[in-house]
Amino acid sequence: MILKWQKLDRAKTGEIINRVSQTPDGPLFSVTTSEATIAHLPFYRGFVLVKLTNYATLPSFSLEFLSDGSSFYLLDGSPMPLQKVALRGGLVLTDQNVTDYVEFFFKHVTTEEGDIYLIHDPDDMPFMDALSLDQQIQIKRKHTDMAVAYDRDNDVFLVQADMYFAGVLLKATLTIQPDGEIQVTNHAMLMGSENGNGGQKGYYA
């Protein structure tokens, strides 16, 4: 999914900054040094993706929100902002846009074990270079493109996808509810990574 970003004028940027830049130590963004851009997403109706970038920070600093113009939900790494938009009726899934939604979801939602990557092309996969040639061939042979089906009885979309999570390569079925909730079912390990479990807990002791 390629996003087409549109730059907002200074007045509109100022309005957005006033709404969202609320930290106890004062605004993180200022209208003179910041830029607001928006992009439409095919699976949202009445909500757009808003990106605020402050060019005065080193390096430049961006935060993204989902907004209907009055409410701004910070994309904070948890599924909550996406759930809130879905609860407000902003999510409209079809077989044409559900894979874009899944992509967007995993780009913005993470876990304590790390990010979830959908594998479109095994050559672009994290750690591919670290695997042996045999393992690389095995993965490429087993890889299949994402496929979508609609389960009419349960009113859910089923997306077949190869995924990488916590050092493990999976072939899985993702069940996407009408409210946008995603669950991983029917998973099979393609292979474990040579790089361990990829977890991040316990390193600060």
Add this chain to the structure above:
Amino acid sequence: MDLIAKLNKALKTGFTAAPRDGTLRHENEVAILDAARKMLAKSETGQELLDYAAGKGLEMHVLRNKESFGFLPEKSVVYIATPAGQTMPTVRAVIHLAGALRQAMQEDITGLERPANTRMGKERYIRTYVDKDKDALFFQTAVVYELFEATHLREIIDEFERMGYISLYEAYKEDMKVEGLAKG
């Protein structure tokens, strides 16, 4: 709990605590900063950056976000980010903290200060920002190398690889060997 059960729980509910509405700040900011400082202090370069921050009285804050970071010169504030609900900083947040602190330190280094205006000419203006980025990245590489030497936690290297900088780490490691500074 197995991995998929953990994954599904995170996808459904997020993490443990609900973030506060109306603020960009992380609900576990104090614990995250404490852990990030302790981790960074395991590296000599990281300790140097923390000492600088303490000496200058720099404020540090954590935002609810996957990976933004930066230094706000007007306010002498360093920001890192951690996903909402988490209680520990990600490895990437620790590496970002090193980068943000170095960006702050650059304000006191001749030639690496933030350009006050664009009258210096476009070429020199761009050159300054490229030099600043390269310098901050060098410090991040040193921190990654030293943290791995101190902890032997492979995740630190893996995360730097995911950030796209593994070749810098390998080059730095090689330099340490050539200069006879490598441990072990």
